[in-house]
Amino acid sequence: MGKRHNMSGEQKRAAMRVLHEMQGGLCAFCRFAVAHPDSPDRPEHEDDLSPTLEHVIPRGRGGSNRQSNLLLAHRVCNEERGDGRLPKNAHLMWKQNLVLLAERDIEPLQVAA
Numbered sequence: 437m438g439k440r441h442n443m444s445g446e447q448k449r450a451a452m453r454v455l456h457e458m459q460g461g462l463c464a465f466c467r468f469a470v471a472h473p474d475s476p477d478r479p480e481h482e483d484d485l486s487p488t489l490e491h492v493i494p495r496g497r498g499g500s501n502r503q504s505n506l507l508l509a510h511r512v513c514n515e516e517r518g519d520g521r522l523p524k525n526a527h528l529m530w531k532q533n534l535v536l537l538a539e540r541d542i543e544p545l546q547v548a549a
């Protein structure tokens with residue numbers, strides 16, 4: 437497994453709360469709704485749609501745990517982009533997504549848990 441990050445569970449949830457707000461409750465990649473980290477509907481065990489933190493620059497390549505290096509994404513979307521396979525312009529994709537969402541006034545969808 438190796439050391440992937442050193443954030444505590446509470447630090448992760450805190451980061452996810454901020455990102456959930458910033459991203460309008462949507463996954464950074466697929467733009468569908470992602471559960472709030474504090475949602476009571478969040479399953480005990482992580483499933484494909486559980487919210488996860490994605491490091492734009494992987495920790496293994498020196499990426500930080502700062503907000504600017506983090507995205508909120510579904511577990512499945514995160515894994516599909518996997519370390520090293522994440523596009524180098526992921527942070528730009530994210531910003532573009534936020535602009536697009538704002539321009540289109542998209543309402544976050546509600547996902548049943």
Ligand SMILES: [Zn+2]
Nearest residue numbers: 463466510513
């Ligand atoms: Zn997604």
